[in-house]
Amino acid sequence: MKSDRRLVRKGSLEKLFEVLKGDNRQVYAPFSRNGRTSYRKIEKFSDIATDYIQTTQSSKEVSFPRTEKILDYSKNADGMSVKGIEPDQIPQIMLWGIRPCDAMGIGELSSIFNWDYKDEIYNNRLSKVTVLGFSCSKTDEYCFCTSVGGNPGNTEGSDILFTQLGGNGDYLAEILTEKGEKVIALSPELFEAAGDIEKEKFLADVPVKFSHKEIYGKLEKFFDSEEWVGQSLRCIGCGACAYVCPTCACFDIQDDSHGKLGSRVRCWDSCGFSLFTLHTSGHNPRNVQSARWRQRIMHKFSYMPERLSVYGCTGCGRCSRACPADMNILEHLTSIKEAAL
Amino acid sequence: MTNNLYMPYQMKVERITYEAPGVKTFMLRFVNEDDQNKFDFRAGQFGEYSVYGVGESTFCIASSPTRKGYIECTFRQTGKVTNALSDCEEGSIIGFRGPYGNTFPLDEWKGKSLLFIAGGIALPPMRCVIWNALDLRDNFKDITIIYGARSTKDLVYKHELQDWGSRPDVKLITTVDPGGESPDWKGEIGFVPTIVEKVAPSSKDTIAIVCGPPVMIKYTFPVLAKLGFSDENIFTTLENRMKCGFGKCGRCNVGKVYVCKDGPVFTLAQLNKLPDEY
């Protein structure tokens, strides 16, 4: 649908926040703590962090929590009773202040959970989320959304996209979906008519560093390259990159038991861990860090495009910012682009 | 929730058979009759078996799809879940979800001879196909089974081996590794590849299905090639670590191929195209 463009006064944002918070809805927004920003449930408008280029953690945790119950069980005298999770236990969530790259990531994550088998647990949770995106006016050297099909004012994935018109100005609101319209309906008076606004001039400038098609083509023949070994030598094999990534979906399934009661949970896992693919026999198909690093890159830029027709990277640059060993994905992709076959 | 992919069927352990040291076969029946009526699978598929409070573990369905009303699985006690399964008694309730993965193309094999080569604990995935083929015996020409284990006590399905051995329409060759024989052992002594070479089954109109430890498979493929089997006519299964079973959890892939969805059954021709990461 053609997006409806409205103007929201700077002072109206707080009013909108108050409206959104009510009536069995929760607002999740960026919150700063220990110098890091992540999404959490916000009660007070003033708690929302504003001074960030990109949040430390992606908003993935809202639709794909790091630990998520998939069933409950209890042992009793008659045997076993097992119960699934009811969708109405999940509240309506307003996801406030996410960047266009994160919003694009929602689509990529959804493709993983919906190719072939449809993951209803994920879909249910996502159906309760309304995405209120905020365009980027600032960028840093880690950003590369424009190289992977995004841009600082990308509307993809958002229900409403807000773009601030200048440093301290009002906001252009692009209402993109039905969910977005429902938000407007909650307090239409906050959304004024917008004149002709050239949104692009208020957006950050993110230079294109490569084209993802170029990387895709290269990776097809790159599996046995020595480049992986060189790149991964300083990788220390933690899961930080995967856990802050908006599109990494690898998970583990674990049982959590307390006496006769317990639940089965789905929790995040990372292809960077050495035991990720370890067989019970002791055999490990990816037994060196270079194989694990290769899996991370290949999965995002070769396997996903081929199998799911989407890329597994939104160019948010979080993995590079979070990496304790300074593995920089942009730099590594660029060197793959330039490497001789 | 209507469609929770992770929700297992409740299964009752109806019969436990001790197969070999640390190896048991469970016969499982659906607690809910509805589930049983809806359930259907094909030879080669696998499932996720779970003990509540402990976790899930992946292995194949070892019974034939032609035998309705129950499924069987055979597992060796090695990890957390298989140990907990092993502690189950007859009557216990466990979880099972599946079936997942692709299947052995038995329909395409109609009118051909079948050669089964298995080693050790790898007979269970093949047992499913063997019984499936035997139940539809008229569809196939010769059926040959070559099965080897470390020692006589490690041979699984001892009763069925006797059964197959006594059938006129099956040629069964069992073997144990040198030193693994008991005084009354009447089968062959030697490693599986050696025995295959010795038996030298004909490759004419024949499909070879090979399952076993990596080292056995590695040395069996060249023998089969020498006997004239084409890569397209050699089938095997890959076993990778899995959590979900349906292409989401991200750990079983070999390159772009997901063992849980595109496998576990592969022809040698397909395997040759995969990167060396399994």
Add this chain to the structure above:
Amino acid sequence: MDELIKRAKELLEAGTVKVVIGYENGSADKTRALFAIEPKDADKLIFDSRCVMNLATYITKAEVKGKGKMAITATLPVMRAIIQLASEFQVNDSNLLVLGITPESKMIEFKDLAEVEAFVHKYTIEIEAKYSEKLEKLDKMTPSERWSFWIEELSPCFKCYACRAACPMCYCHKCTVEFNQPQWIPVPSHDLGNLEWHMMRAIHLAGRCIDCDACYNACPLGIPLNLLTKRMLIDAKEHFGGYQPSIKADHLMSTYKPDDKDNFIM
């Protein structure tokens, strides 16, 4: 650090070592580990105040160790880690050469690890004032307040294990957290799983932690988990007379004194 570059080149050219581990410029204003294998790679070596990552974490990494004899640019915390690792038989003179950097930023090349130890022993491990203050503040709280503090502080932890990966002392191929028979520590990251993981890590580092803050620096969520190990260090000082890594001496937690404190035992 021309001296460092020159020496690294010599070592690589002569084949004395196969790899020199040091720092190079990284992205933004960060520095990162450099593995110089060809002599020309050594041109990228740098050293300045931004170089805080503990490089000793790499000397137990199979992919690095597998290259052959290593030389390492080692600041004081790195040297301490090396000595502790040597005392646990993870490195020795035959596979490691130490190019030390003194707190005054002077390079000194050590003949062997015994010399490194002697150098390390010139300094004691002191808790920085800003941390002492935090610890004191915590000590003044009631146990219940501390409990709430830690549950809250640890709640963001998503168990990426960056703290473990960055720690030079966490070199086990299979960590306690990965043992599942029995399942000592719940795998999912929830309050209990996070609490037990960090408790376990702190206690396994008691008497081994050289206080380099690598775990804290690595944590993508900025959790102050180094307070736990610092507390262990203070206790070691109070009860066992202090900790100093040493190749030959007994490990603090695998030895005892007949007169260890026992006023809490009935």
Add this chain to the structure above:
Amino acid sequence: MAEFEPKIVAFVCNWCTYAGADLTGTSRIKYASNVRIVRFPCTGRIDYMLLVKAFDEGADGIIVSGCHPNDCHYTSGNFHARRRWIMFRSLCDFIGIDIRRIKFSWVSAAEGAKWADIVNSTVAAIRELGPYEEYQKVAKKPVKEVING
């Protein structure tokens, strides 16, 4: 509501305290029945994680007991254990685990009466403190449905 009965897990060594507890019984000394005893070869074998697990599974208090110094069946197991207890106790205190709920003692095979005293006094102390709800709230807290609030 019925009076709170503390659940107490005692981790004891085989050679001294377990024999001591046995003596308490054969001497017909009556003592509180709130204790579940877990027998170990030596206090040196008692991993601190076991104590944490006891709290996980619902214990309100813990007793750890072994041979007196110099009496260890394996010469020095209890000395090593003592060092670990010092550190463990301090860490627990720092994390905010109520260390009044973890009691350490030396009880020899001849001290049947002392064992009864320790159990009785521990039970009384824990009864005073009440159930360890603070810990149980965390241990049994259902997995968070959505991200941290």
